Amino acid sequence: EVQLVQSGAEVKKPGESLKIYCKGSAYNFANYWIAWVRQMPGKSLEWMGIVYPGDSDTRYSPSFQGQVTISADKSISTAYLQWARLEASDTAIYYCARFQGDEQKGEVFDYWGQGTLVTVSS
Amino acid sequence: SYELTQPPSVSVSPGQTARITCSADALSKQYGYWYQQKPGQAPVLVIYKDIERPSGIPERFSGSSSGTTVTLTISGVQAEDEADYYCQSADSSNNYVFGTGTKVTVL
Numbered sequence: 550e551v552q553l554v555q556s557g558a559e560v561k562k563p564g565e566s567l568k569i570y571c572k573g574s575a576y577n578f579a580n581y582w583i584a585w586v587r588q589m590p591g592k593s594l595e596w597m598g599i600v601y602p603g604d605s606d607t608r609y610s611p612s613f614q615g616q617v618t619i620s621a622d623k624s625i626s627t628a629y630l631q632w633a634r635l636e637a638s639d640t641a642i643y644y645c646a647r648f649q650g651d652e653q654k655g656e657v658f659d660y661w662g663q664g665t666l667v668t669v670s671s
Numbered sequence: 672s673y674e675l676t677q678p679p680s681v682s683v684s685p686g687q688t689a690r691i692t693c694s695a696d697a698l699s700k701q702y703g704y705w706y707q708q709k710p711g712q713a714p715v716l717v718i719y720k721d722i723e724r725p726s727g728i729p730e731r732f733s734g735s736s737s738g739t740t741v742t743l744t745i746s747g748v749q750a751e752d753e754a755d756y757y758c759q760s761a762d763s764s765n766n767y768v769f770g771t772g773t774k775v776t777v778l
Contacts (some may be wrong), residue, residue, distance in 0.1 A: 634752040
């Protein structure tokens with residue numbers, strides 16, 4: 550069964566850096582895009598960006614361009630989301646999701662990680 | 672980008688039918704997708720390409736599309752269907768958008 554397992558919860562101070570991960574299994578990780586999605590407390594979902602592990606092609610939502618870095622290492626089936634300097638407003642749950650962009654399923658996030666809670670507080 | 676508008680809440684009695692709408696001009700050209708999110712859990716895909724149901728999703732979940740609106744219908748609602756539901760689509764620049772979310776309460 551396809552699984553995406555994310556790193557554990559983090560508590561950080563403003564200005565600190567952070568890198569969280571998402572490890573895929575039971576499918577060819579290199580051949581599917583991985584997206585990152587933010588969910589702030591009590592709010593809807595926001596697409597942040599997407600990476601293709603096969604060649605590390607990366608695209609960002611205009612709202613998150615320059616704010617985060619998305620990357621992947623296909624050799625260990627892992628995608629990453631990182632911040633250089635966290636702010637309190639980055640407090641949220643961050644989900645990774647496999648993106649299926651083909652004729653059969655369209656443009657859909659078909660499998661999701663369990664989420665990583667990031668808390669930024671002084 | 673654009674916004675996908677959903678009603679904030681829908682209340683329904685067990686066994687009745689819940690309908691959740693999602694509206695945006697872009698939906699006349701793009702497919703709609705639906706996710707269910709229960710408290711403390713990750714979203715789960717329940718409908719893709721407007722009307723298709725992934726394997727493992729109960730038949731009581733169905734989708735439809737008309738003009739600029741896509742609709743998720745839950746027929747014969749059960750207590751376990753109480754959750755937040757989000758629609759999703761894409762824009763012409765391959766950006767992906769989620770709806771504002773609808774909380775379904777089973778009375």
